[in-house]
Amino acid sequence: MTRRQPMGARHLISMDDLSDTDIVAVARAGARMARGEHDHPLAGQVVGVYFARTSTRTRTAFSSGALRLGARLIAYGPGDLQLNTGETTEDTGRVLSGMLDVLVARTAADQAEMRGWAGQDRMSVVNAMSAQEHPTQALADLTTLYRHFGRLHDLHLLYVGEGNNTATALALAMTRLPGTTLELRTPPGYGLPADLAARAHAQAARTGAVIVERHDMDQLPKDVDAIYTTRWQTTGTSKPDPDWRTVFAPFQVTADLWRHSPHAVFLHDLPAHRGEEVSADVLDGPASLAFFQAENKMYSAMAVLDWCRSIAPGEDETA
Numbered sequence: 001m002t003r004r005q006p007m008g009a010r011h012l013i014s015m016d017d018l019s020d021t022d023i024v025a026v027a028r029a030g031a032r033m034a035r036g037e038h039d040h041p042l043a044g045q046v047v048g049v050y051f052a053r054t055s056t057r058t059r060t061a062f063s064s065g066a067l068r069l070g071a072r073l074i075a076y077g078p079g080d081l082q083l084n085t086g087e088t089t090e091d092t093g094r095v096l097s098g099m100l101d102v103l104v105a106r107t108a109a110d111q112a113e114m115r116g117w118a119g120q121d122r123m124s125v126v127n128a129m130s131a132q133e134h135p136t137q138a139l140a141d142l143t144t145l146y147r148h149f150g151r152l153h154d155l156h157l158l159y160v161g162e163g164n165n166t167a168t169a170l171a172l173a174m175t176r177l178p179g180t181t182l183e184l185r186t187p188p189g190y191g192l193p194a195d196l197a198a199r200a201h202a203q204a205a206r207t208g209a210v211i212v213e214r215h216d217m218d219q220l221p222k223d224v225d226a227i228y229t230t231r232w233q234t235t236g237t238s239k240p241d242p243d244w245r246t247v248f249a250p251f252q253v254t255a256d257l258w259r260h261s262p263h264a265v266f267l268h269d270l271p272a273h274r275g276e277e278v279s280a281d282v283l284d285g286p287a288s289l290a291f292f293q294a295e296n297k298m299y300s301a302m303a304v305l306d307w308c309r310s311i312a313p314g315e316d317e318t319a
């Protein structure tokens with residue numbers, strides 16, 4: 001890839017910001033980053049990392065990844081920016097874009113806030129998790145699948161758990177890959193948001209992928225390649241329904257699920273609560289790729305940063 005000129009930054013706020021080709025390219029680039037195949041493409045650039053919410057993996061992945069690619073870092077905590085005192089997202093984006101090359105952000109606010117920052121064309125904005133989507137998690141998941149299976153097509157995944165932002169990004173990513181089947185088993189009342197499910201179904205119709213969502217654990221698919229779950233209380237947020245645990249209980253991932261798919265690997269975006277969404281013997285067992293997946297967050301973050309600041313061969317640098 002050739003280096004991008006100061007004008008024309010790419011933003012990654014939703015999976016929609018990536019073409020089908022980009023998704024595969026970024027996932028594969030994560031595997032190349034894992035092999036150390038890069039030439040410090042962010043040398044001389046400055047990456048801002050603004051986390052208004054807690055994070056162990058994503059914040060460290062982007063911070064360490066940016067440093068490894070040659071960038072310098074500015075880290076902002078939840079109380080640091082004048083957003084707290086009422087400065088608009090648009091003004092914040094205009095100001096920071098004169099000083100930063102990339103802003104990686106996890107906010108407590110709606111994804112629309114990030115679009116406000118991205119209303120300029122100099123600084124790339126990366127969504128490090130919003131209420132709606134967790135696109136960089138989905139890309140790390142694809143890098144993990146690619147590194148393990150050696151392909152990103154014709155994979156069959158079973159997702160068990162809440163239709164949260166990780167599930168949404170996974171659905172929006174997997175339905176871009178031909179031959180893929182994603183079956184989601186989500187507790188009643190905790191499925192994918194209707195608008196995002198509709199987008200995933202429309203993509204599947206276009207690409208030939210299959211997406212199925214059910215709200216029970218009956219007639220599970222056989223011989224899936226991977227079984228994926230996430231924490232029941234995403235980012236530690238409690239649920240208004242006091243009986244939610246009763247609704248979620250049948251959706252715990254235990255070794256019993258491997259009766260149907262003895263060769264499946266296990267995926268979890270972490271952090272995990274052993275004994276809640278997954279039993280300890282599964283999370284710490286031989287099928288688990290959860291900690292390999294966590295490490296891939298850094299390689300995938302490096303691929304995302306490189307994508308943000310690069311243009312494909314043949315692309316007009318002034319376009």
Ligand SMILES: NC(=O)OP(=O)(O)O
Nearest residue numbers: 055056057058269270
């Ligand atoms: N999976 C994930 O996003 O982890 P963190 O919240 O620790 O970044």
